[in-house]
Amino acid sequence: MAEKTNKVSLSEVAGAAGVSKMTVSRVLRGGGGYSEQTRARVMEKVDELGYLPNRLATVFAGDTQSTFIGVSIPDLGNEVFTQVLEGIDDKLGTFGYQTVLGLTQHTQKAEEDWIRTVLSWQPAGLILTGRYRSARATEMLKNAGIPVVEIWDLNSSPLDMSVGINHFDSGFDMGRYLVGCGYEKIGYVGTSHNTANAASTRLDGFCRAVEGGGSRVAKQLCLHDAATYYTGFYGTEQLLAANADITCIHYQNDAMAFGGMQYVTSLGMSVPDDIGIAGWGDLPIASVLPKRLTSCHVPHLRLGQSAAEMMLARLSDEPVQSCVDIGFRLIPGSTVRRLKNR
Amino acid sequence: MAEKTNKVSLSEVAGAAGVSKMTVSRVLRGGGGYSEQTRARVMEKVDELGYLPNRLATVFAGDTQSTFIGVSIPDLGNEVFTQVLEGIDDKLGTFGYQTVLGLTQHTQKAEEDWIRTVLSWQPAGLILTGRYRSARATEMLKNAGIPVVEIWDLNSSPLDMSVGINHFDSGFDMGRYLVGCGYEKIGYVGTSHNTANAASTRLDGFCRAVEGGGSRVAKQLCLHDAATYYTGFYGTEQLLAANADITCIHYQNDAMAFGGMQYVTSLGMSVPDDIGIAGWGDLPIASVLPKRLTSCHVPHLRLGQSAAEMMLARLSDEPVQSCVDIGFRLIPGSTVRRLKNR
DNA sequence: TTGAAAGCGATACCAA
DNA sequence: TTGGTATCGCTTTCAA
DSSP, rough: OOOOOOOOOOHHHHHHTTHHHHHHHHHHHOOSSHHHHHHHHHHHHHHHHOOOOOHHHHHHHHHHHEEEEEEEESSSSSSSHHHHHHHHHHHHHTTEEEEEEEEEOOOOHHHHHHHHHHHHTSSSEEEOOOOOHHHHHHHHHHOOOSOOOEEEEEOSSSSEEEEOOHHHHHHHHHHHHHHHOOOOEEEEEEEEOOSSOOOHHHHHHHHHHHHHHEEEEEEEETTOOOSSHHHHEEEEEHHHHHHOOOOOEEEEHHHHHHHHHHHHTTTTTTTTTTTTEEBBBOOOGGGGSSSSBBBBEEEEEHHHHHHHHHHHHHTTOOOOSEEEEEEEEEOOOSSSOOSSSO | OOOSOOOOOOHHHHHHHHHHHHHHHHHHSSSSOOOHHHHHHHHHHHHHHTTTOOOOHHHHHHOOEEEEEEESOOOOOHHHHHHHHHHHHHHHHHHOOOEEOOOOOOOOOHHHHHHHHHHTTTOOOEEEEEEEOOOOHHHHHHHHTEEEEEEEEOOSSSEEEEEEEOOOHHHHHHHHHHTTTTOEEEEEEEEOOOHHHHHHHHHHHHHHHHHTTEEEEEEEEETTTTTSSSHHHHHHHHHHHHHHOEEEEESSSSSHHHOOOOOHHHOOTTTTTTTTEOOOOOOGGGGSSSSBBBEEEEHHHHHHHHHHHHHHHHHHOOOSSSEEEEEOOOOOSSSOOOSSSS
């Protein structure tokens, strides 16, 4: 095992400085209660011995909270989540909190296990992606008595706090837009997971709008694959193989849409003349494409920052709005075309 | 089930079950030393009260280590690092460890502050990106007496352990390859940061090879920008504006190369006939491009997994190779062309 | 301005 | 198979 660590404790510093450990404790925390002379001598020894406080003991002693915030996201292969995570960690870090990462791989079981473990470390709060979780997870969260922010899916009756967007509406708007453009045979390519998630909620909204508009949706859900470029590429191949009459494809996100666009281009089709392409998320890659990708803008970084801000506000006992809709914006783009006006 | 009580301790469970807390402790850890009858009664109360162990206290008591592993990477906007991180967290999670994330934003100061903080939480070990750090950081790491894996830059005399690649050689190989193809006026587009890092080491190697081959390198370092699509796009614009005679451009990574390729394409140039493009990292987007992107393959996920494995091995006192070269592979691709044979 | 003592939650150790 | 007691590093409380 990693054995003797040269860990220097408060009392060793106290011994070296010739004072009691209480005095060292007071000096280190500032706020007075000691003479300047004492302070100087203590700090000298702290430096000399390379003393680092053991925050475990501090939190354990009971009066302060830890500065851990558990943050769970599904995976890191999907840029929408890494942007959210960056927003969270950046804001938390600025205020002296640390992110304890949890990748739930889109399964409730993994999330539940992670929640149990991370709670045992007495985090100051948790930020969790999505709104669907196991009953046991929910129960643990309620009992933990710490702030919880549910992000991504806007949850109007959150466990505690929630910030995100209405994915159903976002999907619905995209569906309505494409139908409004005149598309009738529309395809969807995404990934499939065992449990409901935001992407499936968007798909529900999308189908509702498309079918309500008299068109239909052909779905291609790639099982157990990451929602990234290559999945979009081969998902499109499969979709078109089974549905040759499709004239427009909507994707789970922009990375997949780009992959799909590459596939149809490889067939010699042109976008949007031969086929329409619509992504979701307005990811960074969109900024360099020759045609503006039809998509839906979501302020991912801002969403993460807001989640962190709500957490920090709650931790400082400031008033917090428990449910924040961060909003989205449909981007018409030029990878779909208007076949008719209506 | 559980009440709305938020902190149930061992002794409360003990009281409810009518046994001592030592007995509850033994039951919870398994391994015997109690009767089946006692076990059942204790577990019943554990469930009933919704007891969750306080691992802080366990670690604090000193007999076990925490299961925190601090992991620092520069940022999440660069896919090379998210892949490494995913590899690390995946492997660590499987073995019951948690990632405490640190984003150092490419500054030694941020890394030093993060190290100080995270060490105060008594992590079981640290995995840090890069080999260049402040003297104070190095000193703290030495004193901490915990395993440290330095990743990314292969460090032949690591603080403790290291896994990565030789970035100088990687840059050198790319430079030699491009010169070998016959390119003479070669550009480089990357990002610039205050301190030396792996990308600047690659650039050093690249320049050495190119200049040694009698060609020259025109550099365009975009200050303080993320190494992603748009930076590649406008960095290329700037590079070409100042160096119209360039015939080939090497980029810090594939995302930037893709952005650059979009820019030159927008000018009506064709790749590789009018200009050669070479990236680095072999990122997922390369899998869907019509032409194989000239790049350098690095097993990012594997690198992360190896780092985690070395950490885990060290934590279980198994023998560990202290310096592992994970290797890279030049990908000739078809976005550069051979102007001459040699 | 200082210090001594109690205690946070869990575990090691020794007794019973 | 059980339980009592000391202990980890630090902070709170109370005294000097």
